[in-house]
């Protein structure tokens with residue numbers, strides 16, 4: 001670590017709450033490559049934790065942000081925000097008619113999704129939302145309550161009430177969690193932070209059917225899976241279900257803070273002026289970036305790219321798994337891929353980083369890979385090469 005990075009690290013420790021444990025100090029990024037303060041280059045298979053679908057500094061996204069910043073960087077919700085309207089129209093067309101409420105973060109979009117579910121159930125006295133063990137929905141108090149993981153909840157009691165928990169991919173456990181207060185079931189199409197655990201399509205379809213029978217809303221948290229990461233713009237498109245409400249965030253704003261809660265029209269119709277609100281939600285620069293991200297996804301065929309690169313990535317990791325018994329499983333969809341290992345996932349992440357590849361963990365045992373959707377075949381091949389070398393350094397030569 002150079003003196004420059006050490007200085008930053010010391011200031012960080014002095015002035016910030018120690019909520020994160022950052023590793024390197026990134027200076028700039030282009031496409032799938034980033035450079036740190038020490039001039040070390042990395043292939044970035046984290047993409048800002050699924051945030052940079054088009055990679056770092058995609059010229060179209062950057063231009064859209066800069067142009068809007070020179071025109072009207074902020075517009076309060078007292079006035080029409082042109083970009084917000086255009087983005088809502090675009091998302092409506094792409095989703096088949098959902099209406100949008102824009103916010104700033106994933107947790108905030110989920111909060112609004114739960115508020116809408118409660119609004120819908122109010123007359124019937126229903127308000128409880130069933131969520132899933134190992135799920136992740138954000139860090140606000142209510143979303144801590146929705147996130148059934150001790151490490152997220154511990155220390156913040158008392159948490160808001162109104163949530164019950166079930167086991168993922170287990171329809172019977174959902175049935176057991178339902179009661180007369182239940183209004184909705186909320187889940188990720190792939191539990192991402194929880195270890196890259198895909199929902200079994202039969203489970204999801206059974207869940208959608210159960211919701212229909214019991215008069216419950218189906219809420220999907222697509223904050224990590226949305227915007228093309230799994231090979232379709234929204235993961236639900238490929239799973240044979242249609243949610244009543246769903247949320248987008250991470251990749252929506254091309255790196256700027258932006259999230260959306262999307263509601264079926266009959267639920268959206270419950271909202272009247274003054275009910276929901278947030279100062280920065282749907283900020284014009286963020287919406288300009290989102291429109292550019294959607295353009296790039298379409299023009300550059302990034303959905304097909306996510307599928308093809310996802311295969312390349314999985315095949316490369318499977319080949320390593322065939323050599324190393326320490327790799328227990330490779331799973332995921334598109335470019336949301338997890339590799340479960342025997343030891344600590346963070347040791348693998350560190351070894352890869354030292355070798356020049358950025359990846360992250362998903363829980364204690366899973367290494368998570370989330371490259372930009374437009375990563376080149378060559379960059380991905382090189383990254384796999386480096387991952388192989390890093391594993392060799394960590395575990396010894398393969399069998």
Ligand SMILES: *Cc1c(COP(=O)(O)O)cnc(C)c1O
Nearest residue numbers: 105106107136137138221223224
């Ligand atoms: C990241 C994430 C969130 C939280 O988003 P924030 O912007 O950090 O509030 C919620 N749900 C899922 C599935 C996520 O991946």
